[in-house]
Amino acid sequence: MRRPVAVSSVLACSLAVLLGAASGPAQAWSALGHQLVGELAQRHLAPATRAEVARLLAGEQRPTLAGVADWADRLRDLDPERFKATSRWHYVNTPPGQQCDYVAERDCPDGQCVVGAIQAQRAILADTTQPLETRRDALKFIVHFVGDVHQPMHANNHDDLGGNRFQVSLRTDLEPEAYARRNYVDGVMGTNLHSVWDYYILGTEGLSLPQYADRLDALPWPPMPADGPGTGAAAWAGESCRLIDARDVYPPVHKMDAGYLDHFRPLAEQRVRQAAWRLAQVLEADLGD
Ligand SMILES: [Zn+2]
Known part of the structure; x- marks a missing residue:
């Protein structure tokens, strides 16, 4: 089956749909990144x-936030029709050359983007x-x-x-993950920047989920950016977008090695921790007393 070279992750899910591929990798932040967000949030719930x-997830094979964190990606295989119907919910793109500030009518028609989906x-x-x-799936x-946003x-x-x-x-x-192994030759992986962020930056740390969660959990909660325009998921998307140029996430050349991954790992970990903190806040607001 045709699929873009080495495209992985959530956005890739959607890309694969756009390109007419019927199956492919189910990663975004890789499973590890999503599981870290779930695990860290769960540790801090009231x-x-x-x-x-626990009541909502009873009956799940892995009835924890970490256990269900990559379910939306695994839908690709579990329920391809539903995956297709929800594939645009994993991301939001602001038009090139525009400010990063989220504009619902422009960036999320009919609520079909990650911000609209979270809301x-x-x-x-x-x-x-x-x-x-229905609430369990929500x-x-x-x-x-x-995590995605x-x-x-x-x-x-x-x-x-x-x-x-x-x-x-x-x-x-x-x-690389099995689907992309043919693009890995003599220690060099032919991939793309999205996959680098989804899989390689966190994955190359070489830690298991419990190890990584313990390490991140030993840190104080990360600083939360000052409120930008918008609130909630719209503001979080704006932060993500602004980081790209503010931190020079796009490398000047198309070759990279561990230097790039090491340089950006603290930022990726901070985004995971911010996501976890906000997820805990969301669940307290929506499910708490
Ligand atoms: Zn996703």
């Missing part, structure tokens, strides 16, 4: 909120008249999308499908 999360699913989650199954979507490539204003079209040759010891 007892009543944690109990409500809509939060309304479902907080509505106790909704069926339990919770699983929210855990995932709060903090990944800078998922709220991008460069004209390259969220970095998916910015090709990169990356020297790394970390083997």
Whole structure:
């Protein structure tokens, strides 16, 4: 089956849909990044909120926030029709040359973007008249999308499908996921900037989920950016977008190695921690006493 070279992650999901591919990788922030967001948030929930999360997730194979964090990506295989219908919910793109400030009518027609999805699913989650199954799915979507919107490539204003079209040759010891192994030759991976952010920056740290969560959890909660325009998910998308140019996330050349990954790992970890903190706040607001 045809698929863009080495495209991974959430946005890739959508890209694959755009390009007519029927299956492919199910990663974004890689599973690890999403699981970290879920795990860190869960550790900081109030007892009543944690109990409500457990009640909603009862019956899941992995009934924790970390356990369901990559479900929205795994829909690709679990329920391809539903994946297709929700593929635009993983990202938002601001037109090239525009400010990063989110404009719903322009950037999210019909609510079909990550900001609109978070807002809509939060309304479902907080509505106790909704069926339990509907609220459970809303919770699983929210855990995932709060992670996505903090990944800078998922709220991008460069004209390259969220970095998916910015090709990169990356020297790394970390083997790619199985689907992309043919693009890994002599320690060099043919990939793109979106995948670098989804998979390689955190993955090359070489830690398991519990190890990584313990390390990040030992830090104080990260500084929260001053309120930009908008609130909630719209503001978080604006932050992600602004980081891209403010921190020179696009490299001047298309070759990179561990130097790039090491340089940006603290920023990626900060975005994971900010996402976790905000996810906990969201769940306290929507499910707490
Ligand atoms: Zn996603």
